[in-house]
Amino acid sequence: MAKRVLIPTPLRKLTDNEHEIEVAANTIGEAITELQSRYPGIQERLLDETGRIRGFVSVWLNGEDIRFLKNQQTTLRDGDEISILPAISGG
């Protein structure tokens, strides 16, 4: 089994409107590189000039914010679900 990446609405123009994309990457960082190779332009939406995930982007691995894990170095296993989302206001 591969790993699934859930694509948020603002990025779907880049992914031919695909909501979910399977990747083979072994870390979050590699997954972003893999997405970039298949959907050019996606990386600069997610990473700032220094290569870090942008402040208004949050990435979740199986429901856990990767900032509580190892950020881009977080390792992936088969069947993992990665969700990329814009940060959201309160309630």
Add this chain to the structure above:
Amino acid sequence: MEKHEGFMRALKCRECGREYPLAATHVCEFDFGPLEVVYDYDRIKKSLTREAIQSRPKSMWRYRELLPVANDPTVGLQVGFTPLIKADRLARELGIRELWIKNDTVNYPSLSFKDRVVSVALSRARELGFDTVACASTGNLANSVAANAASAGLKSYVFIPSDLEQGKIVNSLIYGANVIGIKGHYDEVNRLCAEIAGKFGWAFVNVNMRPYYAEGSKSLAYEIAEQLGWRVAQHTVVPMASGSLLTKIHKGYQELIKLGLTPDAETHLHGAQATGCSPISTAQKAGLDFFKPVKPNTIAKSLAIGTPADGFYALKVIKETGGGAEDVTDDEIRDSIRLLAETEGIFAETAGGVTVGVAKKLIASGKIPRGDSAVLCITGNGLKTLDAVNGHVGQPREIKPSLREFEALLSQENRTVNA
């Protein structure tokens, strides 16, 4: 691209400045920065004078030109214009010259400041043709969406952490809303709602409707300034969950100054959090301009957002206005709820305890000078979070319906007092 709607000009990314049409969308496609409504202030200035405002009904909609709807609002026409109380007894306790309470515990209809943002979001959702509204909520927003959707005849889905206070759950169910309890923190509820919003064509008030929704909070600032006799507050203490309210109150003051409705004056914005969920106040105290996400653990559940979306902007506003931030423990929150109730007769929810407790600390440390004037934003009603104080406020003393028993009780108490 540019298509005026009412006094709105466009949506604009706060980060890169790219502009978007006035649709149900909330983030910049390029850098995920939040979108904000851009207004035509020149036109607003011609229409919105003190005289015009004062001639209108006493609700938040008397500042209608500064709220993001194209036509007349259709939801929540009675919301806002809550009392601004001069809190002399609490001022003496906290040791400050002048203190005011902006009392949104009695906001209409659902007893929290959230009715402000929801009446804007639902009015705008109707303009954009939605028939179903939804939200991710720590409780108060769910109550407000449920109530206002019911009165507007809209269908609603509200998503909340399943461990919320009973009062907040019942307060959503009663209106016939679809209440979905999520086994997780608010941040997880939020994530799920972002995923749902991407799949279902609903108006999520704090997701795809967020640029409109968030603007409703500015009305607190307009009202405070008008009720102070057309001046911006010298200090305003604001509870912080996502940090949005603090940034919008600041924006509201700045708009009034820009429009010449109040004189230009210094205004300091101070942020209040619970120690059990204090990513913003911790960063502020450490002098950082970014925060580290946390896992919340506090009785102030309405403020329990560990990944505050507007935290970055809240830190910026606090810094720019020379304000401060503090946080208080659960015990301090309960003590402060009691202090507010015993001095001013206002029963606030836990977030109100946070605000009063933090004001006390900021005054004690001199961040708010004792000779100054401050406004505390009390944003929700204590009847909704009874669980938080139950068992900490004593018990009624029971006697038989007999005068002798009552006199015995009093004399016993007097002995105890004199002993």
